[in-house]
Amino acid sequence: MSLKKKLLIASGTMIAIGVVVIVLSVTRFFTPEPKFECVAQGQPSAGFSDDSQGGCPISIESYNKWRDWEYPEYRRVMGISSVLLLLSGVIVGVVGLTKKSPKSKA
Secondary structure (H helix, E strand, O other), rough: OOOOHHHHHHHHHHHHHHHHHHHHHHHHHHOOOOOOEEOOOOEEEEEEEEHHOOOEEEEEHHHHHHHHHHOOOOOHHHHHHHHHHHHHHHHHHHHHHHHOOOOOOO
């Protein structure tokens, strides 16, 4: 197999993996938003209130669940990884397409 074909295969693989990483990073949109749990007045709360439940203070645990759902840390890593994979795939693809075959001595 020639170097050109190997570069094009590597490019396609990197682009495909980058697309899969992007799809996996948006799976949050397919999971339902966690509901807030109210606490009694005077109990420790997260410092926020839930207007859909009459403005009751929400528990720290339910706020932490919602925060992890809204801003998961892995999404930043996956976003950077997907951009790097896609850019690398495009660069390798361009090199593969513009690579000239070595001249054979006859």
